[in-house]
Amino acid sequence: MDLELTPADLAFRDEVRAFLAETLTPDLQRAGQRATSVFTDPRHSLPWQRILHARGWAAPSWPRAYGGPGWSEVQRYIFAAECAKAGAPNLAPMGLRMVGPAIMGFGTVEQKAQLLPRILSGEDYWCQGYSEPGAGSDLAALQLRAESDGDDYVLNGSKIWTTHAQFANRMFCLVRTRFEGKPQQGITFLLLDMTSPGITVKPIVTLAGEHEVNQVFFDNVRVPKAGRLGGENQGWTVAKYLLEFERGGGAAPGLQVALGRTGALAEAEDLDDPAWRRRLAEAEIAVQAIDISERRVLSALASGANPGSAASMLKINGSEAMQRIDELAVDAAGAYAAVDQPDARGPDANVPAVGPEHSLTVMARYLNDRAASIYGGSNEIQRDIIARLVLGL
Incomplete structure (x- = not known):
C-alpha cells in the first residue's frame, strides 16, 4: 500500500x-x-x-x-x-456526483445522450426526491404513489427535505408502483421535469434561517415512462447504487480547511484557553486519522480492491469531526457567534457585519452541519451497516 x-x-x-x-x-x-x-x-x-x-x-x-x-x-x-x-x-452534487453516474449505469442510450451533456454544462439543475414525511432513514417506507396510465405514470404524494428544489428544473425521484410484497420490491426510479403541472414547491427554513430545503407536493403529476431509470419496481437497486456515490469519501480536505479557519479565528480572538486548545488538538488528530483512512481507500481502489464498509466508516467520522470543529468555532467566536445576520453573510451582501468578519458564518455553519450526521444515510444506519458487514451481527 x-x-x-x-x-x-x-x-x-x-x-x-x-x-x-x-x-x-x-x-x-x-x-x-x-x-x-x-x-x-x-x-x-x-x-x-x-x-x-x-x-x-x-x-x-x-x-x-x-x-x-x-x-x-x-x-x-x-x-x-x-x-x-x-x-x-x-x-451541486445531485447531477454530477449522484444521478449522472446512475444514468451511466442504468440509463438507455437515449437517456445518456440527452441528459449527461446537460448535467455537465449545468443546463439541467437536479434535486433529489427520496425522503418523505414518513420515510427518512427508513427509505423503503416511501408512499409517493405512481399509477400507470398509458405511456405515463401519475404521481400523488410528497417529498421532503428536498435540497435546492426551488432552483431545480429536474428531479430524480423514488416512487411506489406496487404496494404488495416486500417494500423494496415495489419502488421505481423516475427522472422528471420540475415544471410539470401539479408540482408545488414549498420552502422549509432551516435552523440557520436559510431556505435550502423544501417540501415538494405532487398532485396528479404526469411523468412519461420514458423517464424511468431501470425497470419498473427495480428502483431500489438504482437507489442503492446512487447512494454509494453520495456516501463516498473525500471529507479530509474540507475538514482540514475548517480546522485552519477555526485556528485562525482563535488567533484573531486572542484565545488562550488550554482546555480549548486540547479539544482543537483532538479534532486535528481525528482529521488526520480520516485523511489516512481516505488515502488507504484510494490505494485499495487504485489496485482494484473493494473498500467494503469504509464508505460508512468515513461518513460517520467525517460528519462527526465537522460537528466537533463547528463547536470549537462557536466557542472561539464567543458572543459574536450568537448574532443572527443572514443579510450580512451572503457573498453578495452589502450590509455591514456586526462584529469581526471571521465570526460571520460560524453559527450558520454549526446549525447547518447538525444535519450532516442524518443526510446521506444517518450515522445510526451506517453503524448498523458496519455491524452487519464487519462484525457479522
Whole structure:
C-alpha cells in the first residue's frame, strides 16, 4: 500500500494549483468561503461549473467516454483537496456526483445522450426526491404513489427535505408502483421535469434561517415512462447504487480547511484557553486519522480492491469531526457567534457585519452541519451497516 504522491501526481497537483490561481476569481472565492453548507447558491456554483466544464474538469469522477477527464482516484483526491484549499465554491452534487453516474449505469442510450451533456454544462439543475414525511432513514417506507396510465405514470404524494428544489428544473425521484410484497420490491426510479403541472414547491427554513430545503407536493403529476431509470419496481437497486456515490469519501480536505479557519479565528480572538486548545488538538488528530483512512481507500481502489464498509466508516467520522470543529468555532467566536445576520453573510451582501468578519458564518455553519450526521444515510444506519458487514451481527 503506497500512500505517498508520485512525481506524476505532484506535477498534476501543480497543474491544478496554476489553473485555480488563474481562473478562481475573487467573487467566486468569496462565495466559497462564505458558504455555510455543502451546497452553494447556483448563482455562484454554476458560473464556476461552466469554467471547469470548459477545461473538461466539471465531473472529476466521470470517464472520458461521457465527457469526464478520466482521472484516477488519486487525481480526484488531489483536485478536491486543492479546490478546498483555494476556497472554490462547491458544485451541486445531485447531477454530477449522484444521478449522472446512475444514468451511466442504468440509463438507455437515449437517456445518456440527452441528459449527461446537460448535467455537465449545468443546463439541467437536479434535486433529489427520496425522503418523505414518513420515510427518512427508513427509505423503503416511501408512499409517493405512481399509477400507470398509458405511456405515463401519475404521481400523488410528497417529498421532503428536498435540497435546492426551488432552483431545480429536474428531479430524480423514488416512487411506489406496487404496494404488495416486500417494500423494496415495489419502488421505481423516475427522472422528471420540475415544471410539470401539479408540482408545488414549498420552502422549509432551516435552523440557520436559510431556505435550502423544501417540501415538494405532487398532485396528479404526469411523468412519461420514458423517464424511468431501470425497470419498473427495480428502483431500489438504482437507489442503492446512487447512494454509494453520495456516501463516498473525500471529507479530509474540507475538514482540514475548517480546522485552519477555526485556528485562525482563535488567533484573531486572542484565545488562550488550554482546555480549548486540547479539544482543537483532538479534532486535528481525528482529521488526520480520516485523511489516512481516505488515502488507504484510494490505494485499495487504485489496485482494484473493494473498500467494503469504509464508505460508512468515513461518513460517520467525517460528519462527526465537522460537528466537533463547528463547536470549537462557536466557542472561539464567543458572543459574536450568537448574532443572527443572514443579510450580512451572503457573498453578495452589502450590509455591514456586526462584529469581526471571521465570526460571520460560524453559527450558520454549526446549525447547518447538525444535519450532516442524518443526510446521506444517518450515522445510526451506517453503524448498523458496519455491524452487519464487519462484525457479522
